[in-house]
Amino acid sequence: MAKVRPYYADGGLSAAFYDEITAADATLAGDVDLYAALAPEGGAVLELGAGSGRVTQALAERGFTVVGIDLSAAMLARAEARRKTLPPEVAARMAVRRGDMTALDLKRTFDAVICPFFTLAHVPAGTAWKNTFAVAGRHLASGGLFAVHLPKLDVMRNLPPVNPKAPVFDRALPDGRRLVLFVAERSFREPPGKLEQVIEYVVADASGRALQRSPERLTYYMADPTPFAEAAGLEPASPPQDLGGAGDLWVFRRP
Template identity: 35%
Template structure:
């Protein structure tokens, strides 16, 4: 398990605290709609951190060609219909490029600044001329007014319990998921990024914001700078 990351509950837990079975149960939200609205029809998409394929499968149904990357083989075993690649995202080099590179799941908020930089450089390395990166970032106030919970359509409760500072702009966050027949927790480290810090991180990697795609600023389209 990575330092500062922990998960509990039934089944396999990945090094970053994610429970594989939990992610097979979580519903898809608006991610595929946002991506499909931004990406050209039939575009090739490199999905970094695909997990079990919740978003992957929805993109395939919309006609995109998806290469799904994850470091967990247990996660990738649930992906159907897409090319899969197992490996650490920050070290990925497929020697090919894609119309769209997708960095979702708030990976840009990695607590380790060097890892974040390498993640963004992976995006740049795999970007085709004229292509763009779609990044999912935390919305403003995402971790305020805690604890906070919501009840999902499948009868489960997700609860954002806490986000406590642990130094140098890093926070330890804890989430709980309760289903009628099982429960999971995940504790992970995250780094807050103001809009200015986020855009500077992109600039350091050779990217710039093309457009904030959603009113809450969560989804961003980035292009090669200059």
């Protein structure tokens, strides 16, 4: 197998095809509606791990002012390219910048802080989670909400055995090529709840011949976020809400 890259790395295919894959992911359907319900009309939202701007753009289009931060240059480049295609009044409400959600200090507060699509699960459920909740608390106005979308432990625990030859995703791209994904490796350990996978991205021609291959490592960490929230002075705002069967949306309030 070719050298395994981390997810969202420069030159990798997980960043290049992030939008195609999330657009086809039914487990994310309606997530933007849930985030939009957390802030008052026209309010300010901070997105931790904004990636290619999928949610950032959608919230800016709904009238929110959104700051998205991310560590990945490849994902931020996609978000910035997306921002440039927007009508000027929408683009003016969307800002993306490089930042680490475990150490951010923008020296301002927001009506809501969001951490969509398993972003928190990309960092270990110890000091990194503690620091991310502290970041959320520090950036929330009094009464503001922090929403974090996390994978369900039960789903991670019961994933089917890996068949590296069976595609888990296979779609035609607009230019006639195909994007095909395989799970090459998978392991799950608990405690802690840690899922490690190598996903092999393959770009193929219309006849199925591989033109480009990129194995990429995707790791998720999962734990109960409530003690981390409470340590940051946040309180549960509602019970965790199922989102698409694969994860839950956890919402905490800054008193």
